[in-house]
Amino acid sequence: MFSRLGRGQRRLRFKALARRVAAARPPWPKRAAGGSENRLARLLRRSRRRLRRLPGVKRLGGLRRLPGVRRLGGLRRLRPHYPRRGRTGWRRWLPSPRQIIMTFTWALLALVTLVGWAYEHTAIPTDLNAYATQQDNVYYWADGTEMARVGPVDRQAMPLDRIPTSVQSAVLAAENASFYSDPGVSPKGITRAVATMATGGETQGGSTITQQYVKNVYLNQDQTVSRKISEIFIAIKLDRKMSKQQILDGYLNTSWFGRGAYGVQRAAKAYYGEDVSQLNPSQAAFLAALLKGAGEYDPSMSAANHQRAVDRWSWVLDRMVKTGKLSAAQRATYTKFPEPIAPPRPVGLSGQTGYLVDTARAYISAHSGISDQQFDLGGYQIYTTFQKPKVDALAAAVKKRLGTLDPAGRPADRDVRVGAASVATDGRILAIYGGPDYIKQGFDDADISIVPAGTTYAPFVYAAGLRDGVVRDRDAPRAAVSPSSPYDGDDKVPIQTPEGPYWSRDGKVVKTANAGGRSYGKIPLGKAVADGVNGPVTQLGMDVGLNQVRQASVDAGLLPDSGFAEQIPDFSLGTSTPSPIRMADGYATFAAGGTHTDPYSVLRVTLKGSQMPLKSPAVTHPFTPKVAGEVDDALHDAVGTGAGAGHAVAQAGPGLAGLPGTAPDDTSASFVGYDQEMATAVTLFRIDPKSQLLEPLTGIGGRSKKKPGSDYPTDIWTRYMAAVRPPGDPRPGATPATS
Structure with a gap:
């Protein structure tokens, strides 16, 4: 048809x-x-x-x-059928324009409906975030009594009309230049931030100031999609409910600037020691830079932080020019970075308290999931391992002995410092002496790693030999040694290796060097360690292998990065620089029968009655009870029948073990020892306050060159142990003396 x-x-x-x-x-x-x-x-x-x-x-x-x-x-x-009629090739499988338009329209309609529903059902929270109830962090002694309260809780809110325009402009330029015109969120800003970050450039934050304020006050810092969506909807509603001035006021008074500072007023005090009203545009630009992440831009924390802070500060000033808040002429006057002051120390941390708090906080930072920012908000209860009687007794013993020095009359008595620590056999740090006063000296000498251990390092060499054996001939298998193994104790004996004599870089054969040039002839290895004979210990280190010696000391408790020295013969004489805390922990391993527990200073942390997760210290068994017992015997002999300063330790009571020592260059003197409960290390040294280099102890206290202050640590250790040990405390397994 x-x-x-x-x-x-x-x-x-x-x-x-x-x-x-x-x-x-x-x-x-x-x-x-x-x-x-x-x-x-x-x-x-x-x-x-x-x-x-x-x-x-x-x-x-x-x-x-x-x-x-x-x-x-x-x-x-x-609707088209596939393959579509009237089309050829791949076009036969494409949807029609009408299908595409309808699909997009329906999807857009569904999205708009979903967003509208979510917006309608998102309410502005009525309760503020944790910052509004910020508290002190409270530290407790091991017996549960209060030790210290730390954390500035006197947060001073600063009205917006008292915050300089330069500070406001710097913050707006760095974080949200369109703050006064945007509706609380900025899709363009988020897109720009993502694109600029993808190309590696400097960025403004993707969130507006309103969004950041919402996060600070009502939400949390979690990086989740749900939190971000809530942040956007609340920001839009808040922008309609509050004025821009109110939002900016709240933002400047709640943002975190590091150093425990919440709010721009406290930040000005923390970084420049001034009221915020006294800041100039250059200082304001630096504070604005901190908003991107105070942990990465506080110049006092590291050299890398300092460089990032300078770069960000310069960028903020340039942004202020670009946004019309600073003239080019004014910008040209700010070419030098406004260096902040050193981080202020909280009050109430005088004496040893500040060192104890720093030690506990460092442990929490390394062994819990609590961030520095969360910790600065406060409210935590920290129960430490520190025992107040021991801390007080250790400080008193140091003060008593150093009181005999005459810095005004003897130059050798100046700049003398002591670091000391007590660590229990189960790893608890019971006491430390970090310096005369935390307020006057902020760095902790109990945790310092620049002072040579000296001959107190010998037990680690001895333990390595007993555990790993020795190799005296090339390609020969390792042979066992025992406390009775004979070694040449004479002075100036050539040091041997499996390949022959050890030659120094200047082409000379290296020889042993006993204290005072004394010779002992053939001497059992255990007695050589107890009597502090350097020659056999040096040769034993070469026989075992210095790599094995180093590993044995790490297994005992020294940190892998605790200043290990060059592996030459003197290595066995303590040229490495472990801290007193780690030396005490290493000796505690021998006192515990070869079991090592990582030292720890915090028993538990609670927040609002709930216990926070805290990693348990690692426990290992690097030495057999037999090896640990043989080292223990030598250290007991050192304070019982041994020669030198260790003999005086017996005055503190029975059951003590330990070893005195000096560095090969006489820059330090130490005593490390233990009883059945704990090990204690005491280190004495001098350091030039200008160059921060160690100085010889020669002449300290009017001593001769043959005795460069080596009795000072021993005397401090003895006084301390006599004060904290129960009378007549026996050695484990020994029969108590009877009258």
Whole structure:
């Protein structure tokens, strides 16, 4: 019927057909039961079948608007079928533009509906975040009594009209230049931040100041999608509820600037010791730089931090020029970085308390999931391992002995310092002496790693030999040694290696050097350690291997990075520089029968009554009880029948073990020893306050060159142990003396 008609004629016929269909009134003609169709119904059905076979029917979408045409089944199938007719190649599989538009429209409508629903159901919280109830962190002694309260809780809010315009402008330039015009959020800012970070450039924060204020006051610092969505919706609502001035006021008074400072007023005090109203634009730019992350921009923390702070400070000033808040002429006057003052120390930390607090806080930082920012908010109760009677007794013993020095009359008595620590056999740090007063000297000499251990290092060499054996000939297997193994104790004996004599870099054979040039002949190894004979200890280190010696000391408790010296023969004489805490911990391993526990200073941490997760100290067994017992025997002999300063230690009571020592260059003197409960290390040294270099102890206290202050640590150790030990405290396993 239509096959020989042209396109125009078909269109006319279709229109005529449409008019005829429209003229037909419902109901649709149906075949009567048992009857025959009328002529019009038959015509329509035949036409519909032929219309389905025509390729042009899909283009007649306009006919669907005509009355009645929508009933033609062929015209209702407007969605494309795959592969699509009339297309070739890959285009046969593409959706039509209409499909794409409709899909996008429906998706957009669904998204708008979802966002609207979420916005409507997100309310501004009525309770403030933890900062609003900031508290002190309270530290407790081991017996549960209060030791110290730390944390500035006298947060001083500063009204916006008292905060200089330069400070406000610096913050806006660094964080949100469009603050006064945006609706609380900035999609453009977020997009720009992501794009700039992808190219490695400097960025403003992706969040607006309103969003950051919401995060500070109502939410938390978690980096989650749900938190970010809540932040955006609350920011939009808050922007409609509060004025921009109120939001900026709240933001400047709640933001974290590091050094325990929340709010711009406390930040000004912490970094410049001044009221915020006294800051100049250069100082304001630095404080604004801290908002990006105080932990990375506080110059006092590291050289890398300092460089980042300078770069960020310069960028903030340039941003202020770009935003019209600072003229180019003013910017040209600020070329020198405004160096902040040293971090102020909290009050109430005088004496030894500050050193104890620093030790405990460092342990929490390394062994818990509490960030510095969370910790500065306060509210934590820290229960430490420190025992007040021992801390007081150790400080008193040091003060008593150093009181005999005459800095005004003897130059050798000047700049004398002492570091000391007591560590229990189970790893608890019981007491430390970090310096005369934390307020006057902030660095902790109990945790310093610049002072040579001296001959107190010998037990680690001895333990390595007993555990690992020795190699005296090339390619020979390791051979065992024992306390009775004979060694040459004479002075100036050439040091041997499996390849022959040890030669120094200047082409000379290295020889042993006993204290005072004394010779002992053949001497059992255990007795050589007890009597402090350097020659056998030096040779033993070469026989065992200095790598094995170093590993044995690390296994005992010394840190792998605790200032290990060059591995030459003198290495066994204590040229390395472990801290007093680590030396005490190493000796505690021998007192514990070869079991080592990492030293720790915190028993538990609680917040609002809930105990916070804290990693348990690691426990290892680096030495067998037999090896530890043989080292223990030598150290007991050193204070019982041994020669030198160690003999005086017996005055503190029975059951003591330990060893005195001096550095090869006489820059330090030490005594490290223990009883059945704890090990204690005492180190004496001099340090030039200008160069920060160690100075010889020669002449200290009017002593001769043969005795350069080596009795000072021994005397301090003895006084301390006599004060803290119960009378007649016996050695484990020994029979108490009877009268």
